[in-house]
Amino acid sequence: MKHSSLLSLAARTAIRLLPLSALLLGGWHELAATTLSAPTTVTQCTTAEPGSSLHIEDPLSCSLGGGGALSSFASLTTGPFVSLSVQAMAPGFPVNAIAASAVADLLFEYQVTGGNPGDIVPVFLATNLATTGTDGVHGVGFAFVSFGSADFLGESVAACTAGSGCGSPSPSFSGVLKTFVRSGKGGNMVNIHVQASAGSSPNSEAASAFADPFIFVDPSFLNASQYSVVLSPGVGNGLAAAAPEPATWALLLSGGLLCGVGRLKRGVSKRSIGDEHFSDS
DSSP: OOOHHHHTHHHHOOOOOOOHHHHHHHOHHHHHHHHSOOOEEEEEEEEEETTEEEEEEESSEEEEGGGSSSEEEEEEEOSSSOEEEEEEEEOOOSTTTOEEEEEEEEEEEEEEEESSTTOEEEEEEEEEEEEEESBTTTEEEEEEEEEOOSSSOOEEEEEEOTTSOSSOSOSEEEEEEEEEEETTOOOEEEEEEEEEEEESSSSOEEEEEEEEEEEEEOTTSTTGGGEEEEESTTOOOOOOTTSOOHHHHHHHHHTTOOOOOEEGGGOOOOOOTTGGGOOOO
8 A cells, every 4th residue: 555645745746826906005924824734734544454444544543453453553742833643553474465554644734924015034843753673674764854945945854763774764753844934835744654564474563653844933033023923724733831042042053963864855754664564456
């Protein structure tokens, strides 16, 4: 079973353009909250065993197997803060006949408002990515975040189970992505994808993946307090209780303590990790 259609959501999503009449009558920043595109949310759960294959999809959550030896679970929360989590488990017998996978994918738009329309504003996306897996081939966790800008180069980062070959040097990431946006202008997109797959092995396998984002204006930017970040309708920009404050993230970044980030132009390429467990039918 391929997830190529899911993984290309960002590439296929059309960005809404503000009409000229709206710009003349109201200004970019005053229309921001009502002109951002709605988010795209998808969760998928799949289990397969001899004589039976189950697959369900839901915008926010799915579950198969009830947490048993063969099970999959996916959860996507959009408020008050964004969080994506997936888990997959599969027993080891019979070989190549039992597998499970779980996917969660979120695509949303963001915008900076305040100041003067067109101001170039530096923005950060703080994120925690975590993956676990029992095997680099048969129990794989994968997490990916891309932080885009309509007018400037964005950044992306990925984390995955060791040995899975996704291109990431680590199974986890805690840090900041950075780009610039123009105040009052839309078309800035964030895509978050997490996936876990397990099975097709003589051993019991399990995997999980997690991601959360928080977007804020660079606190060191002149008059940063004049600007605000607006997200797609229904998408919260709350800060998880355990996450550092924006000023702390900025300090870590300025001190060069965060690494593993790639520019979107040459960023980590999302691909479906563990699809070898399932075949097209």
